[in-house]
Amino acid sequence: MRDHSAMRAWPGSTSGIQEYTGTWGTAQVVHLLKRTLFGATVADVNYFSGLSMSQAVDEILTPTAAPTSQPLNNYGTDVTGVAPYTTWIGTGLTYQDQNLNASRVASMQCWWMGQMLGSGRSIHEKITLFWHNHFAMDATQHFMDIPAQLWYNQYLTLRANALGSFAAMVKAITLDPAMLIFLNGSTNVNTSPNENYGRELQELYTEGKGTNSLYTQTDVHNAARVLTGHTVDAGFNYVFQAGNHDDQDKQFSPYYSNHVVTGYSGTVGAGELDDMLGMLLGTDESAKFICRKLYNFFIYYVDDATVEANVIVPLASVFRSSGYNITTVLSTLFKSQHFYDLVYAGACLIKSPLDFLVGLVREFNLALPAASNPQGQYSAWTLLLNQATILQQEVLAIPVVAGWYAYYESPTYHELWINSVTYPQRNYYTDLLMTSGDMMSGTTLVVDPVAFTATLSNPSDPVQLVSDALSILLTVPVSANDQELMMRTILLTNQTNNAYWTQAWQAYTANPSDMNAYSTVFNRLQAFYKYVMDLPEYHLS
Template structure:
């Protein structure tokens, strides 16, 4: 068995390697080429979780510019925060929050570790629901990007209140499509982050360099060739940040002027020898704005963020040509637009480079979240209704568990640098695939198409007949093949492979297309005929199972 799994792992990586993009020939100039399903599906898969047929049809009548503009519109804040889904099997919320009621407004002063852990699990499951139910917008996927950028692990410190972690999610989401400087400031002053990276203990008499270091190393400047901040800059940033803390009486953000270092802070030549003038009293809090101005005056800050956006949304390799033709001009747009995020993404998603599909399509291995959430969305898997909170949370918790077994758990990123796939050189996205995770992926896709997966009262399963019925011409096995692949795959299958799949599965070993067409027509003419339905169901299950078992299915 181990040899078989290792072989699957090698095969997956071989397919990924064979999909290494050809050298790009296009830059950031506006795209003027064909605008058909391949380009649209590529855009939707990169900006959302999967490309649903309904979304493809909705956007098909719009221009590329119109689609990008719509995808970059923020969506409304969640109407319903996380609920008490944990008062089961006799467990009672000690703070009095009733089952299926909102817990985020409960006083953080009323705390016990077991309850807090249950609420964090509730939040993590709820967040999966936000991804699953995301609208026709990049908003939730971009929030996930910022979650990886400001990487946290909610399970690492049990003393950080779940309410603060919900506030952290809102900080990311509320600023995801806005101004990056404001996002950095919001995260810096976020109580969850103040606790997580020890900013709450950073005092003039006992400076804590943790956040001052990560602010530059991970969040704004990075460690690339153009990064030249110094250890003195870390110390200066730490001094600027003294006094920003969390109140102990109500656990809200608080600037403690008495603990702030009010002397001047000198930064290095990398920051143009900028001096943050020290301030006493409440104005000391504004030193943070002064420091951020100096940080974002550097060229490297914009380039660092643009590289991360590029690696997340396009491809991980950034060679000299990509740096010169894509990253640097994109960073200039970022800086010239006062670090507003939308102009950068708009330029990227409307560029010749993005639609150079020989370079940018089918070249990355899907993350577990992209795989799992994308599968449910693309196959339009039936989900519990909004009035069935218990069923919804069962599904969300189940998907959280599935992704965790594939080594991507939302709210529990293993390193402060993010998930390995987005920064660990040289493997990058290949870290998603190993003998364990590839097996977990296959178990998930097999179960979803064959018998479904269940948690408590909720079961989710792919309905292959419903999916096929929504396609333009499912009675034609060739059209069924091509239309299915146009949604589910980005890596092209050869004609020989398609012919083999069609004959061995859809035609049950026969050589004439009408063996499938007759079976389909018989079912359509009498869908209550159990035998006719079973024949179609069995073939479609085998068909989609085979497709999802191919390593190519894991490429985006």
């Protein structure tokens, strides 16, 4: 694989967030789609190529409707009486039964995989995943105290706010029952303030811990005091218990301009949270912190002094002036000169496991069971969830509160996705899907190389076929000599005349039921795509 350590010092672009006015071709469209969606399908590349850059970004940032499906009982026996493949949502909070709650969490994880697979032409699911990492939690370690229903509710909360107001999202997550339990907010009372959430609220969610983020331990303590009384009731609903709230004034440090959150008794004490959140988001550092995280996730994992000056600082200004509107800041970023300069600068990201898996399924348009076959759906989702777990990105099971390691561990960042276990496993899995397929309970995930090739612009022309396929599957340009070599040695099996492939493809399309004609093209296409997916460059986005 390419030495990515050298890319930490990539010269990048001295351009900033001014709107891009350059070439809008396949390379730019694929770059936009692979960064904002899960993969770039042939159909999507063709569709967005017919729009302007600005129109494409606007459509990608258009929110989609809330899911119409809910997690189902794919685990069998349910002591509460939920029948197989009917939803357990709204059927009772069964956290006391650890095995049942664990089964429901696993069901929720599978269902979430399904939401990503069906994400279509909107960033909505991918930005929801970003916020899941930002407010990182591990449901698999909380079977005994957090009912699975709460994780489903939290997903809906993240999704509902994912493209709206960041301020509204922070408040919603602060009062989210799963979060209140997870970071001990539910036990935070005036007689014994618990600082856990007050610390993470500043360190991980709003201010960060950079050199210019100078909040103090006193600020952590006072944030905890503001948050006293916010808890959950016996039914796991959010409530504010005024009797447990610290109603004295809270004095914050010079970092927050010595702001005082006035204390109130009674139910109006709950409003202190709004005052404090306004204070947190009123700092210069807060907007920059969120913009850096968005940049690292969607653009590149290094933001040096040039990027800080030309991208992060002006982008943070846009973010703050918009009232912390997430769509506004993403629109500015994805329409920027800087974003498209990355096409030419070679600033690639290693695909996260979820990008790798979901993108693979979507780009090759793998046949997935329909909603009328829920058992098949859950089998497919389970297969992919199992692979994501092996590759170290299991949704709803983020190992630490700072998020998945690849998004914050300096200086390696995304290089952490690749190691002696995960890289061979990635290649093993692409080989498996290109050959016999991955199977469970009668469901098979397998690539159909002939069907994929048929979606390309001119599959009978081997030169065009190779060029089109590589433009979709790889973001790193492949030289004409290398393309020629792939075509000659694989598609033409060392034949010297391009007409060999043209005649083979035409013979197949003239009579698809002719197994000899089908095998001729199938075997060569299978070998070609298997070779491409075994390239290190296939794992770059």
